[in-house]
Amino acid sequence: MRPFNKNRVFGGEPVLGIAHETDRRAFLRMAGLVGVGAGLVAGGLMTGASSAAAVQAADKGDIDILNFALTLEFLEADFYATGLKKGLINGRELELITEIADNESSHVTSVRALVKQLGGTPVNKPTIKFPADTFKDKLSFLKAASTFEEVGVTAYHGQVGLIKSGDVLGAAASIAGVESRHAAVLAALIGGNAFPAPIEKRRSKNEVATIVKPFLS
Amino acid sequence: MNHQDLIKGQATDVSPRLALGALNNRWAMAKAADFANDVEVLNFALTLEFLEAEFYRQGNKAVQLSGIEGKFLKQIQSDEESHVKTLIDTIKKLGGTPAEAPKVEFGDAFENRKNFLTTSRTFENVGVNAYLGAAGFIKDKGILQAAAGIFGVEARHAAIVGLLLGLPAKGGVFVGDVETAKSKDEVLAAVAPFLAGGAGAGGTEKVIIPAGAPDTGAGGEAKDTTGLVQATTGGVLVAGAAVALIARHRMAPRGEEDDD
Numbered sequence: 404m405r406p407f408n409k410n411r412v413f414g415g416e417p418v419l420g421i422a423h424e425t426d427r428r429a430f431l432r433m434a435g436l437v438g439v440g441a442g443l444v445a446g447g448l449m450t451g452a453s454s455a456a457a458v459q460a461a462d463k464g465d466i467d468i469l470n471f472a473l474t475l476e477f478l479e480a481d482f483y484a485t486g487l488k489k490g491l492i493n494g495r496e497l498e499l500i501t502e503i504a505d506n507e508s509s510h511v512t513s514v515r516a517l518v519k520q521l522g523g524t525p526v527n528k529p530t531i532k533f534p535a536d537t538f539k540d541k542l543s544f545l546k547a548a549s550t551f552e553e554v555g556v557t558a559y560h561g562q563v564g565l566i567k568s569g570d571v572l573g574a575a576a577s578i579a580g581v582e583s584r585h586a587a588v589l590a591a592l593i594g595g596n597a598f599p600a601p602i603e604k605r606r607s608k609n610e611v612a613t614i615v616k617p618f619l620s
Numbered sequence: 621m622n623h624q625d626l627i628k629g630q631a632t633d634v635s636p637r638l639a640l641g642a643l644n645n646r647w648a649m650a651k652a653a654d655f656a657n658d659v660e661v662l663n664f665a666l667t668l669e670f671l672e673a674e675f676y677r678q679g680n681k682a683v684q685l686s687g688i689e690g691k692f693l694k695q696i697q698s699d700e701e702s703h704v705k706t707l708i709d710t711i712k713k714l715g716g717t718p719a720e721a722p723k724v725e726f727g728d729a730f731e732n733r734k735n736f737l738t739t740s741r742t743f744e745n746v747g748v749n750a751y752l753g754a755a756g757f758i759k760d761k762g763i764l765q766a767a768a769g770i771f772g773v774e775a776r777h778a779a780i781v782g783l784l785l786g787l788p789a790k791g792g793v794f795v796g797d798v799e800t801a802k803s804k805d806e807v808l809a810a811v812a813p814f815l816a817g818g819a820g821a822g823g824t825e826k827v828i829i830p831a832g833a834p835d836t837g838a839g840g841e842a843k844d845t846t847g848l849v850q851a852t853t854g855g856v857l858v859a860g861a862a863v864a865l866i867a868r869h870r871m872a873p874r875g876e877e878d879d880d
Contacts (some may be wrong), residue, residue, distance in 0.1 A: 448798065502789035509797035556772060563768045564761040573801065576755055576768055580748055580775040580799035587776035588783055588793060591692075597780050598695045601702035602769035 448574035462567040466523035480507040552586035557606035655757040659716035673700040682730035725816035744778035749802035
Protein backbone atom coordinates (compact mmCIF):
# COMPACT_ATOMS: atom_id res chain seq x y z
CA MET A 404 0.00 0.00 0.00
CA ARG A 405 1.23 3.47 -0.80
CA PRO A 406 2.07 5.83 2.00
CA PHE A 407 -0.89 7.89 3.04
CA ASN A 408 -1.16 11.17 1.22
CA LYS A 409 -2.76 13.32 3.86
CA ASN A 410 -3.62 16.00 1.39
CA ARG A 411 -5.99 13.68 -0.35
CA VAL A 412 -8.78 13.76 2.11
CA PHE A 413 -10.48 16.74 3.62
CA GLY A 414 -7.64 19.22 3.36
CA GLY A 415 -5.21 16.98 5.16
CA GLU A 416 -7.43 16.18 8.10
CA PRO A 417 -9.65 13.13 7.82
CA VAL A 418 -13.36 13.60 8.32
CA LEU A 419 -14.44 10.89 10.61
CA GLY A 420 -18.04 10.36 11.42
CA ILE A 421 -18.22 6.88 12.76
CA ALA A 422 -21.85 6.03 13.04
CA HIS A 423 -22.45 2.33 13.32
CA GLU A 424 -20.23 -0.64 13.79
CA THR A 425 -20.38 -1.34 10.07
CA ASP A 426 -19.01 2.12 9.44
CA ARG A 427 -16.36 1.60 12.06
CA ARG A 428 -15.25 -1.61 10.38
CA ALA A 429 -15.23 0.14 7.03
CA PHE A 430 -13.15 2.90 8.56
CA LEU A 431 -10.70 0.40 9.99
CA ARG A 432 -10.23 -1.13 6.54
CA MET A 433 -9.08 2.31 5.53
CA ALA A 434 -6.93 2.60 8.63
CA GLY A 435 -3.76 2.45 6.64
CA LEU A 436 -4.98 5.46 4.73
CA VAL A 437 -5.33 7.68 7.74
CA GLY A 438 -2.35 6.34 9.62
CA VAL A 439 -4.32 5.30 12.64
CA GLY A 440 -2.12 4.16 15.46
CA ALA A 441 -3.20 3.84 19.03
CA GLY A 442 -5.44 6.82 18.89
CA LEU A 443 -8.81 5.32 18.11
CA VAL A 444 -11.50 6.61 20.39
CA ALA A 445 -14.48 4.33 20.47
CA GLY A 446 -17.54 6.01 19.05
CA GLY A 447 -15.71 9.27 18.59
CA LEU A 448 -16.40 12.03 16.14
CA MET A 449 -12.70 12.47 15.51
CA THR A 450 -10.06 9.80 15.63
CA GLY A 451 -6.79 8.96 14.09
CA ALA A 452 -3.46 10.53 13.44
CA SER A 453 -4.94 13.98 13.22
CA SER A 454 -6.27 13.96 16.76
CA ALA A 455 -2.94 14.68 18.46
CA ALA A 456 -2.33 17.61 16.18
CA ALA A 457 -5.89 18.75 16.67
CA VAL A 458 -5.51 18.83 20.45
CA GLN A 459 -2.41 20.95 20.14
CA ALA A 460 -4.03 23.30 17.72
CA ALA A 461 -7.48 23.29 19.30
CA ASP A 462 -9.03 26.67 18.84
CA LYS A 463 -10.88 28.09 21.82
CA GLY A 464 -13.51 29.40 19.46
CA ASP A 465 -14.12 25.91 18.13
CA ILE A 466 -14.48 24.57 21.65
CA ASP A 467 -16.98 27.30 22.44
CA ILE A 468 -18.93 26.44 19.31
CA LEU A 469 -19.00 22.78 20.27
CA ASN A 470 -20.17 23.65 23.76
CA PHE A 471 -22.91 25.77 22.24
CA ALA A 472 -23.92 22.76 20.18
CA LEU A 473 -23.69 20.58 23.29
CA THR A 474 -26.16 22.77 25.15
CA LEU A 475 -28.62 22.43 22.28
CA GLU A 476 -28.09 18.68 22.13
CA PHE A 477 -28.71 18.40 25.89
CA LEU A 478 -31.92 20.33 25.35
CA GLU A 479 -33.08 18.14 22.48
CA ALA A 480 -32.12 14.88 24.16
CA ASP A 481 -33.97 15.87 27.31
CA PHE A 482 -36.98 17.02 25.30
CA TYR A 483 -37.32 13.69 23.52
CA ALA A 484 -36.63 11.62 26.61
CA THR A 485 -39.32 13.52 28.45
CA GLY A 486 -41.76 13.29 25.58
CA LEU A 487 -41.24 9.59 25.03
CA LYS A 488 -42.00 8.91 28.69
CA LYS A 489 -45.42 10.48 28.26
CA GLY A 490 -46.57 7.74 25.92
CA LEU A 491 -48.09 10.16 23.45
CA ILE A 492 -47.10 8.32 20.30
CA ASN A 493 -47.05 4.80 18.96
CA GLY A 494 -46.52 2.78 15.80
CA ARG A 495 -44.49 4.32 13.01
CA GLU A 496 -44.26 7.70 14.74
CA LEU A 497 -42.88 6.04 17.85
CA GLU A 498 -40.30 4.21 15.76
CA LEU A 499 -39.19 7.44 14.11
CA ILE A 500 -39.11 9.53 17.28
CA THR A 501 -37.27 6.80 19.18
CA GLU A 502 -34.53 6.84 16.57
CA ILE A 503 -34.40 10.63 16.64
CA ALA A 504 -34.11 10.56 20.42
CA ASP A 505 -31.37 7.99 20.15
CA ASN A 506 -29.50 10.20 17.70
CA GLU A 507 -29.71 13.23 20.01
CA SER A 508 -28.49 11.22 22.95
CA SER A 509 -25.54 10.05 20.84
CA HIS A 510 -24.86 13.64 19.87
CA VAL A 511 -24.56 14.61 23.53
CA THR A 512 -22.09 11.81 24.11
CA SER A 513 -20.09 12.50 20.97
CA VAL A 514 -19.85 16.26 21.32
CA ARG A 515 -18.85 15.96 24.98
CA ALA A 516 -16.15 13.50 24.01
CA LEU A 517 -14.94 15.73 21.19
CA VAL A 518 -14.68 18.78 23.45
CA LYS A 519 -12.64 16.73 25.89
CA GLN A 520 -10.50 15.31 23.14
CA LEU A 521 -9.71 18.87 22.07
CA GLY A 522 -8.61 19.70 25.58
CA GLY A 523 -11.72 21.65 26.44
CA THR A 524 -14.23 21.34 29.24
CA PRO A 525 -17.70 20.27 28.17
CA VAL A 526 -20.52 22.35 29.59
CA ASN A 527 -22.79 20.63 32.03
CA LYS A 528 -26.32 19.64 31.24
CA PRO A 529 -28.39 22.74 31.85
CA THR A 530 -31.48 22.84 34.01
CA ILE A 531 -34.28 22.47 31.54
CA LYS A 532 -37.90 23.44 31.86
CA PHE A 533 -40.53 23.00 29.20
CA PRO A 534 -43.83 24.88 29.19
CA ALA A 535 -46.69 22.88 30.65
CA ASP A 536 -48.51 22.32 27.37
CA THR A 537 -45.42 21.08 25.46
CA PHE A 538 -46.41 17.49 26.11
CA LYS A 539 -50.16 17.87 26.53
CA ASP A 540 -50.90 15.79 23.44
CA LYS A 541 -49.20 14.19 20.45
CA LEU A 542 -49.53 17.19 18.19
CA SER A 543 -48.07 19.59 20.75
CA PHE A 544 -45.13 17.25 21.25
CA LEU A 545 -44.50 16.84 17.52
CA LYS A 546 -44.84 20.54 16.83
CA ALA A 547 -42.36 21.34 19.58
CA ALA A 548 -40.04 18.66 18.22
CA SER A 549 -40.27 20.16 14.75
CA THR A 550 -39.45 23.60 16.14
CA PHE A 551 -36.46 22.34 18.09
CA GLU A 552 -35.05 20.55 15.07
CA GLU A 553 -35.45 23.53 12.77
CA VAL A 554 -33.76 25.78 15.33
CA GLY A 555 -30.99 23.22 15.73
CA VAL A 556 -30.41 23.10 11.98
CA THR A 557 -30.12 26.86 11.72
CA ALA A 558 -27.85 26.92 14.77
CA TYR A 559 -25.38 24.46 13.24
CA HIS A 560 -25.41 26.16 9.87
CA GLY A 561 -24.89 29.51 11.53
CA GLN A 562 -21.64 28.22 12.99
CA VAL A 563 -20.26 26.44 9.93
CA GLY A 564 -18.45 29.53 8.66
CA LEU A 565 -16.93 30.23 12.07
CA ILE A 566 -15.28 26.88 12.77
CA LYS A 567 -11.50 26.95 12.37
CA SER A 568 -10.57 23.28 12.44
CA GLY A 569 -11.31 21.02 9.51
CA ASP A 570 -11.93 18.14 11.90
CA VAL A 571 -14.39 20.09 14.01
CA LEU A 572 -16.14 21.26 10.86
CA GLY A 573 -16.48 17.70 9.66
CA ALA A 574 -17.83 16.58 13.01
CA ALA A 575 -20.31 19.43 13.25
CA ALA A 576 -21.48 19.01 9.69
CA SER A 577 -21.88 15.27 10.13
CA ILE A 578 -24.28 15.99 13.00
CA ALA A 579 -26.01 18.88 11.23
CA GLY A 580 -27.01 16.63 8.34
CA VAL A 581 -28.81 14.35 10.73
CA GLU A 582 -30.64 17.27 12.31
CA SER A 583 -31.83 18.21 8.84
CA ARG A 584 -33.25 14.71 8.42
CA HIS A 585 -35.00 15.02 11.77
CA ALA A 586 -36.44 18.39 10.81
CA ALA A 587 -37.75 17.12 7.50
CA VAL A 588 -39.40 14.05 8.98
CA LEU A 589 -41.03 15.94 11.82
CA ALA A 590 -42.35 18.53 9.42
CA ALA A 591 -43.86 15.71 7.37
CA LEU A 592 -45.46 14.22 10.48
CA ILE A 593 -47.21 17.44 11.38
CA GLY A 594 -48.15 18.36 7.84
CA GLY A 595 -45.59 21.15 7.74
CA ASN A 596 -42.95 22.01 5.16
CA ALA A 597 -40.22 19.37 4.99
CA PHE A 598 -38.21 21.46 2.54
CA PRO A 599 -38.58 25.07 3.67
CA ALA A 600 -35.74 26.32 1.44
CA PRO A 601 -33.29 24.98 -1.16
CA ILE A 602 -30.43 25.94 1.16
CA GLU A 603 -30.55 25.66 4.93
CA LYS A 604 -31.03 28.93 6.70
CA ARG A 605 -28.60 30.14 9.33
CA ARG A 606 -29.10 31.76 12.70
CA SER A 607 -26.43 33.39 14.81
CA LYS A 608 -25.54 32.06 18.21
CA ASN A 609 -27.28 35.04 19.81
CA GLU A 610 -30.47 34.51 17.85
CA VAL A 611 -30.57 30.87 18.86
CA ALA A 612 -29.72 31.66 22.48
CA THR A 613 -32.68 34.02 22.59
CA ILE A 614 -35.01 31.35 21.24
CA VAL A 615 -33.93 28.63 23.67
CA LYS A 616 -33.51 30.86 26.68
CA PRO A 617 -37.04 30.19 28.00
CA PHE A 618 -36.22 26.49 28.26
CA LEU A 619 -33.01 26.97 30.18
CA SER A 620 -33.84 28.19 33.65
CA MET B 621 -17.30 -11.95 -12.03
CA ASN B 622 -20.24 -13.17 -14.03
CA HIS B 623 -23.63 -11.85 -14.88
CA GLN B 624 -25.27 -13.43 -11.86
CA ASP B 625 -22.63 -12.02 -9.56
CA LEU B 626 -23.28 -8.56 -10.85
CA ILE B 627 -26.96 -8.97 -10.29
CA LYS B 628 -26.54 -10.20 -6.78
CA GLY B 629 -23.77 -7.77 -6.01
CA GLN B 630 -21.37 -10.56 -5.12
CA ALA B 631 -18.37 -9.29 -7.01
CA THR B 632 -16.31 -7.15 -4.70
CA ASP B 633 -12.73 -6.98 -5.89
CA VAL B 634 -12.92 -3.95 -8.05
CA SER B 635 -10.94 -0.80 -7.87
CA PRO B 636 -12.75 2.50 -8.18
CA ARG B 637 -10.06 3.43 -10.68
CA LEU B 638 -11.45 0.94 -13.16
CA ALA B 639 -14.82 2.54 -12.77
CA LEU B 640 -13.37 5.98 -13.23
CA GLY B 641 -11.55 4.85 -16.33
CA ALA B 642 -14.91 3.93 -17.77
CA LEU B 643 -16.23 7.42 -17.48
CA ASN B 644 -16.46 9.77 -20.37
CA ASN B 645 -13.26 11.73 -20.93
CA ARG B 646 -15.05 14.97 -20.36
CA TRP B 647 -14.97 14.33 -16.65
CA ALA B 648 -11.55 15.80 -16.06
CA MET B 649 -12.40 15.82 -12.40
CA ALA B 650 -12.74 12.07 -12.47
CA LYS B 651 -9.10 11.65 -11.61
CA ALA B 652 -8.64 10.72 -8.01
CA ALA B 653 -6.94 13.98 -7.15
CA ASP B 654 -7.58 16.66 -4.56
CA PHE B 655 -9.88 19.51 -5.23
CA ALA B 656 -7.31 22.19 -6.03
CA ASN B 657 -9.69 25.06 -5.44
CA ASP B 658 -13.25 26.03 -4.61
CA VAL B 659 -14.29 26.04 -8.26
CA GLU B 660 -13.33 22.39 -8.57
CA VAL B 661 -15.38 21.50 -5.52
CA LEU B 662 -18.33 23.44 -6.88
CA ASN B 663 -18.07 21.82 -10.29
CA PHE B 664 -18.02 18.42 -8.64
CA ALA B 665 -21.17 19.40 -6.79
CA LEU B 666 -22.65 20.86 -9.96
CA THR B 667 -22.21 17.59 -11.83
CA LEU B 668 -24.13 15.79 -9.12
CA GLU B 669 -26.84 18.44 -9.03
CA PHE B 670 -27.23 18.30 -12.83
CA LEU B 671 -27.64 14.55 -12.51
CA GLU B 672 -30.24 14.90 -9.76
CA ALA B 673 -32.17 17.69 -11.43
CA GLU B 674 -32.43 15.75 -14.67
CA PHE B 675 -33.35 12.60 -12.78
CA TYR B 676 -36.29 14.33 -11.15
CA ARG B 677 -37.27 16.18 -14.29
CA GLN B 678 -37.57 12.90 -16.15
CA GLY B 679 -38.90 10.97 -13.19
CA ASN B 680 -41.66 13.34 -12.22
CA LYS B 681 -42.89 13.20 -15.82
CA ALA B 682 -42.61 9.44 -16.12
CA VAL B 683 -43.91 8.39 -12.74
CA GLN B 684 -47.21 9.76 -11.60
CA LEU B 685 -47.09 10.29 -7.90
CA SER B 686 -50.13 11.70 -6.22
CA GLY B 687 -50.94 13.73 -3.17
CA ILE B 688 -48.29 14.64 -0.68
CA GLU B 689 -45.82 12.30 -2.36
CA GLY B 690 -46.14 14.08 -5.66
CA LYS B 691 -45.76 17.38 -3.89
CA PHE B 692 -42.60 16.25 -2.10
CA LEU B 693 -40.96 14.95 -5.25
CA LYS B 694 -41.76 18.14 -7.12
CA GLN B 695 -40.30 20.18 -4.28
CA ILE B 696 -37.18 18.04 -4.40
CA GLN B 697 -36.90 18.64 -8.12
CA SER B 698 -37.29 22.34 -7.58
CA ASP B 699 -34.58 22.29 -4.91
CA GLU B 700 -32.13 20.48 -7.20
CA GLU B 701 -32.81 22.89 -10.02
CA SER B 702 -32.17 25.72 -7.61
CA HIS B 703 -28.92 24.07 -6.54
CA VAL B 704 -27.80 23.86 -10.17
CA LYS B 705 -28.49 27.54 -10.63
CA THR B 706 -26.78 28.55 -7.39
CA LEU B 707 -23.68 26.54 -8.22
CA ILE B 708 -23.45 27.88 -11.77
CA ASP B 709 -23.85 31.44 -10.54
CA THR B 710 -21.24 30.96 -7.85
CA ILE B 711 -18.73 29.35 -10.17
CA LYS B 712 -19.13 32.16 -12.66
CA LYS B 713 -18.75 34.75 -9.91
CA LEU B 714 -15.46 33.10 -9.03
CA GLY B 715 -14.36 33.43 -12.62
CA GLY B 716 -14.63 29.72 -13.22
CA THR B 717 -16.25 27.75 -16.00
CA PRO B 718 -19.26 25.72 -14.93
CA ALA B 719 -19.22 22.04 -15.81
CA GLU B 720 -21.54 21.00 -18.60
CA ALA B 721 -24.63 18.98 -17.89
CA PRO B 722 -23.64 15.33 -18.22
CA LYS B 723 -25.33 12.89 -20.54
CA VAL B 724 -27.47 10.72 -18.37
CA GLU B 725 -29.05 7.31 -18.49
CA PHE B 726 -31.51 6.26 -15.86
CA GLY B 727 -32.59 2.97 -17.35
CA ASP B 728 -35.41 1.38 -15.43
CA ALA B 729 -35.39 3.89 -12.62
CA PHE B 730 -38.76 5.19 -13.77
CA GLU B 731 -40.39 1.82 -14.32
CA ASN B 732 -42.50 2.22 -11.22
CA ARG B 733 -42.85 4.22 -8.05
CA LYS B 734 -40.55 2.01 -6.04
CA ASN B 735 -37.70 2.18 -8.54
CA PHE B 736 -38.09 5.92 -8.77
CA LEU B 737 -38.04 6.48 -5.02
CA THR B 738 -35.29 3.94 -4.43
CA THR B 739 -33.03 5.55 -6.99
CA SER B 740 -33.96 8.98 -5.66
CA ARG B 741 -32.84 7.94 -2.20
CA THR B 742 -29.59 6.65 -3.63
CA PHE B 743 -28.88 9.98 -5.26
CA GLU B 744 -29.74 11.98 -2.20
CA ASN B 745 -27.62 9.93 0.16
CA VAL B 746 -24.71 9.96 -2.28
CA GLY B 747 -25.11 13.73 -2.47
CA VAL B 748 -24.96 14.01 1.31
CA ASN B 749 -21.81 11.88 1.36
CA ALA B 750 -20.29 13.90 -1.46
CA TYR B 751 -20.82 17.30 0.10
CA LEU B 752 -19.54 16.15 3.46
CA GLY B 753 -16.47 14.65 1.86
CA ALA B 754 -15.77 17.77 -0.18
CA ALA B 755 -16.57 20.41 2.42
CA GLY B 756 -13.12 20.35 3.98
CA PHE B 757 -11.55 21.45 0.70
CA ILE B 758 -13.55 24.65 0.46
CA LYS B 759 -11.52 27.73 1.30
CA ASP B 760 -14.06 30.52 1.07
CA LYS B 761 -16.31 30.64 4.13
CA GLY B 762 -19.29 31.99 2.20
CA ILE B 763 -19.08 29.15 -0.27
CA LEU B 764 -18.67 26.69 2.57
CA GLN B 765 -21.88 27.99 4.14
CA ALA B 766 -23.73 27.57 0.87
CA ALA B 767 -22.35 24.08 0.27
CA ALA B 768 -23.24 23.07 3.82
CA GLY B 769 -26.66 24.58 3.35
CA ILE B 770 -27.23 22.49 0.24
CA PHE B 771 -25.88 19.40 2.02
CA GLY B 772 -28.48 19.78 4.75
CA VAL B 773 -31.27 19.93 2.23
CA GLU B 774 -30.05 16.80 0.45
CA ALA B 775 -30.23 15.07 3.81
CA ARG B 776 -33.83 16.26 4.16
CA HIS B 777 -34.60 14.83 0.73
CA ALA B 778 -33.02 11.51 1.61
CA ALA B 779 -34.97 11.22 4.83
CA ILE B 780 -38.31 12.07 3.26
CA VAL B 781 -37.86 9.62 0.41
CA GLY B 782 -36.87 6.97 2.95
CA LEU B 783 -40.07 7.79 4.79
CA LEU B 784 -42.14 7.48 1.60
CA LEU B 785 -40.56 4.11 0.94
CA GLY B 786 -41.58 2.95 4.40
CA LEU B 787 -38.01 2.12 5.30
CA PRO B 788 -36.97 1.48 8.89
CA ALA B 789 -36.25 4.58 10.93
CA LYS B 790 -32.85 3.16 11.80
CA GLY B 791 -30.69 2.90 8.72
CA GLY B 792 -33.48 3.75 6.29
CA VAL B 793 -34.98 7.15 6.99
CA PHE B 794 -32.11 8.08 9.28
CA VAL B 795 -28.65 6.69 8.69
CA GLY B 796 -27.13 6.95 12.12
CA ASP B 797 -26.31 9.76 14.48
CA VAL B 798 -23.77 11.19 12.04
CA GLU B 799 -23.61 11.48 8.28
CA THR B 800 -20.85 9.77 6.35
CA ALA B 801 -18.32 11.50 4.15
CA LYS B 802 -17.16 9.90 0.96
CA SER B 803 -14.21 10.82 -1.20
CA LYS B 804 -14.58 12.27 -4.64
CA ASP B 805 -13.66 9.05 -6.40
CA GLU B 806 -16.04 7.01 -4.29
CA VAL B 807 -18.85 9.38 -5.17
CA LEU B 808 -18.03 9.40 -8.87
CA ALA B 809 -17.89 5.61 -8.83
CA ALA B 810 -21.32 5.57 -7.23
CA VAL B 811 -22.91 7.76 -9.90
CA ALA B 812 -21.02 6.28 -12.85
CA PRO B 813 -23.90 3.95 -13.74
CA PHE B 814 -26.14 6.92 -14.36
CA LEU B 815 -23.73 8.67 -16.72
CA ALA B 816 -24.32 7.65 -20.31
CA GLY B 817 -21.48 6.37 -22.44
CA GLY B 818 -19.57 4.89 -19.56
CA ALA B 819 -18.78 1.51 -21.03
CA GLY B 820 -15.29 0.18 -21.68
CA ALA B 821 -15.51 -0.23 -25.41
CA GLY B 822 -17.25 2.47 -27.40
CA GLY B 823 -19.28 5.22 -25.91
CA THR B 824 -22.73 4.28 -26.96
CA GLU B 825 -23.64 1.41 -24.69
CA LYS B 826 -26.42 2.13 -22.30
CA VAL B 827 -26.28 1.54 -18.61
CA ILE B 828 -29.43 -0.19 -17.56
CA ILE B 829 -30.61 0.39 -14.07
CA PRO B 830 -31.87 -2.87 -12.67
CA ALA B 831 -35.53 -3.63 -12.94
CA GLY B 832 -37.36 -5.34 -10.15
CA ALA B 833 -35.39 -4.01 -7.24
CA PRO B 834 -35.90 -6.14 -4.16
CA ASP B 835 -38.85 -5.48 -1.97
CA THR B 836 -37.93 -2.50 0.07
CA GLY B 837 -40.87 -2.27 2.38
CA ALA B 838 -40.34 -1.84 6.09
CA GLY B 839 -37.63 -4.09 7.30
CA GLY B 840 -35.64 -4.14 4.13
CA GLU B 841 -32.06 -2.90 3.80
CA ALA B 842 -31.90 -1.95 7.42
CA LYS B 843 -28.14 -2.10 7.50
CA ASP B 844 -27.54 -0.04 4.42
CA THR B 845 -26.42 3.47 5.09
CA THR B 846 -26.30 4.97 1.66
CA GLY B 847 -29.22 3.44 -0.18
CA LEU B 848 -27.00 2.27 -2.99
CA VAL B 849 -27.70 -1.40 -2.45
CA GLN B 850 -31.27 -1.01 -3.53
CA ALA B 851 -30.31 0.39 -6.89
CA THR B 852 -27.67 -2.16 -7.63
CA THR B 853 -29.18 -5.57 -7.31
CA GLY B 854 -31.15 -7.55 -9.80
CA GLY B 855 -30.16 -6.11 -13.15
CA VAL B 856 -27.93 -6.13 -16.15
CA LEU B 857 -25.09 -3.67 -16.02
CA VAL B 858 -22.54 -2.79 -18.62
CA ALA B 859 -19.14 -3.91 -17.39
CA GLY B 860 -17.30 -0.66 -16.96
CA ALA B 861 -20.07 1.08 -15.10
CA ALA B 862 -21.10 -2.04 -13.26
CA VAL B 863 -17.84 -2.25 -11.44
CA ALA B 864 -18.50 1.17 -10.09
CA LEU B 865 -21.51 -0.04 -8.23
CA ILE B 866 -19.69 -3.00 -6.83
CA ALA B 867 -16.80 -0.81 -5.78
CA ARG B 868 -19.04 0.97 -3.37
CA HIS B 869 -19.28 -2.16 -1.31
CA ARG B 870 -15.61 -2.46 -0.87
CA MET B 871 -13.03 0.18 -0.38
CA ALA B 872 -10.18 -0.74 -2.68
CA PRO B 873 -6.73 -0.24 -1.23
CA ARG B 874 -5.64 3.28 -1.98
CA GLY B 875 -2.44 1.97 -3.48
CA GLU B 876 -4.34 1.22 -6.64
CA GLU B 877 -4.91 4.84 -7.34
CA ASP B 878 -2.46 6.87 -9.34
CA ASP B 879 -2.85 10.25 -7.83
CA ASP B 880 0.20 10.42 -5.59
